[in-house]
Amino acid sequence: MADKITTASAAWLTDPTVFAVNRTPAHSNHVTFSHIPAIGEPSDLKQSLDGEWRVEMVQASDIDLEEEPFAAEDFDDSAFGRIDVPSHLQNAGYMNHKYVNIQYPWDGHENPQEPNVPETNHVALYRRTFTVAERLDAARQNGGTVSITFHGMATAIYVWVNGVFVGYGEDGYTPNEFDITEALHDGENVVAVACYEYASASWLEDQDYWRLHGLFRSVELAAQPHVHIEDMKVEADWNPETATGSLDALLAVRNAKNAATVSATLKDLSGNVVWETALAASDETGIVSGSLDVKPWSAESPALYELQVVVIGHDGAIVETATQRVGFRRFRIEDGIMKLNGKRVVFKGADRHEFDAKRGRAITRQDMIDDITFCKRHNINAIRTSHYPNQEYWYDLCDEYGIYLIDETNMETHGSWVANNIETPETAVPGSKPQWEGACVDRINSMMRRDYNHPSVLIWSLGNESFAGEVFRAMHAHAHAIDPNRPVHYEGSVHDRAFDDVTDIESRMYAHADEIEEYLKSNPKKPYISCEYMHAMGNSVGNMDEYVALERYPQYQGGFIWDFIDQAIL
Structure with missing residues (x-):
């Protein structure tokens, strides 16, 4: 671990330029195997760490991150309480519930100036033991790696394995993954996590919702063989003029020199082969199909296929298989109109928080199935993931059932620029402040890299209610550098029209129908x-008919009702 930072620092908590330490670069959420799997088979290279953990609540002033004894492998945690992961500290009785809209949760109690945080800062010290499953350990023993991923946490985490510091992460709505290979040993291992209520990241996370903390999504181990497909970037286009599809994929392959070939097979979900190819392995392996006889993907007809990529070693043995479901579709803005597969689309949408009255945002797969079934039964064809990226399984369901998504970056800074209904642009975070640019660009990068291959994602969103500024220009440019096809959405530019260029779509909140009609009559771009x-x-x-009537204008393309489900805690 010589190239890694091996000592934790409390200074990172109030430094907006430090938002990830030793974190694995963001990548697609394709599924990997040690063999060729059946369609729908779960990965044999993952191991869940969900279940009962031990936890102790302390104040930030009570711990020394550089010498923290609680992270030691032999620390006696018998006096710690118990908590299920995933869950929230509030729902388990370890912290009090708070609901805050525009202001920050510390307003009226303390007055920190950004990027600082309140002195009253709860820290949850989590611990659990685990033994690496044999199938994962085999990869480690054969020159591969093992990582630990925290899929959701609030608000910042420091992580140790067997007393070894392995990483720090913010943005708890996209994966925080750390390579723990060198910290592992045979037999029982110990993972320790210090989860902070507040960090500089809190200034970017002022969403209007219940403020809930802890490890609220799954934690898992994953093994990567010595040759590993680190990232898959798949373009599955469909040409409405020729009624044919085409596949263009770029694979990032670690240690490609130790592999002979990469084979790719496209199948329908019944297992029928549509197309296949094989080529020599390289660090960046490109796969191009040419014209394909496939069905297009849409909300009404969500046709899916599976791309299966197999890495073959020089000895002819399978090293790794990666699978990714794809849907062939083309979404573009043409002549000022958003079109899917050549036809105008109208969003009959809702804004959806991940929420359950008992579990908060630690929702289950069944909760998601219930939500998407409700959408389909009630003709809701679109969801905006307000105001953060959702659990990965939600995107799989939207691909499968047919729901259009606006995928929204984990950012809302309402309380930094609105006080007593008066806007103060000069205090806005991130605004045009360069110290915030890295963290904000990282957030949209993490979301896009994870979700890029999902056909349900039609639009990227830069965040919510965070005013405007040069940081959004940087985010918009980064989004289009990664993805030149999908449009980028951001409503906040209405507060400063000098930044109209940061959104490809005119987007407003709670505008009256007659105000919208004025825009539509103005020959807009x-x-x-x-x-x-x-x-x-x-x-x-009320008044829904007035908005539906606007659909007679081709450039009015629907909207998203606030919101999908009331947030209430039993």
């Missing part, structure tokens, strides 16, 4: 969506 409208919390949702 951009299509229009209502990213929030109707406000359906409680007894409301």
Whole structure:
């Protein structure tokens, strides 16, 4: 671990330029195997660490991260409490519930100036033991690696394995993955996590919702063989003029020199081979199909296929198989209108928080299935992931059932630029402040790298209610550098029209129908969506007919009702 930082530092908590230490670069969420799997088979290279953990609540002032004894392998944690992972500390009784809208949760109690945090800062010290499963350990013993991934946490984590510091991470709505290979040993291992309530990241996470903390999504180990497909970037295009598809994939292959070939097979979900090829392995392996006889993907007809990539060693043995479901579709803005497969699309959408009255944001797979079934039964064809990337399984369901997604970056800074209904642009975070640019670009990068291959994702969103500024220009440019095809959405530019260029779509909240109609009659360059409208919390949702009537204008392309489910805790 000579090239890694091996000592934790409390200074990172208030330094916005430090948002990840030793974190694995963001990558696609393709599934890997040690063999050729059946369609739908779970990975044999992953191991869940969900279940009962031990936990102790302390204040930030009570711990020394550089010498913290709780992280030691032989630390006696018998006096710690118990908590299920995934879950929230509040729901387990370790912290009090808070609901905050525009202001920050410390407002009226303490007055830290960004990027600093309140002195009252809870820290949850988590610990659990684990033994690496034989199938994962075999990869480690044969020159591969093992990582630990925290799929969701709030707000910042320091991680140790067997007393060895392995990493620090913020942005708890995209994976925080750390290579722990060198810290592991045979037999029982110990993972320790210090999960902080507040960090500089808290200034970017002022969403209007229950403020819930802890390890609230799954934690898992994953093994990577000595030759490993680190990333798959798949373009599955469909040409409406020829009614044919084409596949263009770029694979990042670690230690490609130790492999002979990479073979790729495209199958329908019944297992029928549509197309296949084989080529020599290289660090960047490109796969290009040419014209394919495939069905297009849409919400009404969500046709899916599976791309299966097999890495073959020089001895002819299978080293690794990677699978990725794909849907062939083309989504573009043409002549100021968003079109899917050559036809105008209208979003009959809702804004959705991940939420359950008992579990908070630690929702289950069944919760997601229930939500998507409700959407399909009630003709909801689109969801905006307000205001953060969702659990990965949600995207799989949206691909399978047919739901259009606006995938939204984990960012809302409402309380930094609005006080008593008065806007103060000069105090906005991130605004045009260069110290925040890295963290904000990292957040959209992490989301896009993870979710790129999902056909359900039609639009990328830079975040919510965070004003405007040069940082958003950097985020918009980064998004289009990664993905030149999908449009980028951001509503906040309405507060400063000098930054109209940071959004490819005109997007407003709660605009009256007549105001929208004025825009549509002005020969606009951009299509229009209502990213929030109707406000359906409680007894409301009147005047819907006025918005539906706007659909006679081709550039009015629907909207997203706030919101999908009321946030209430039993």
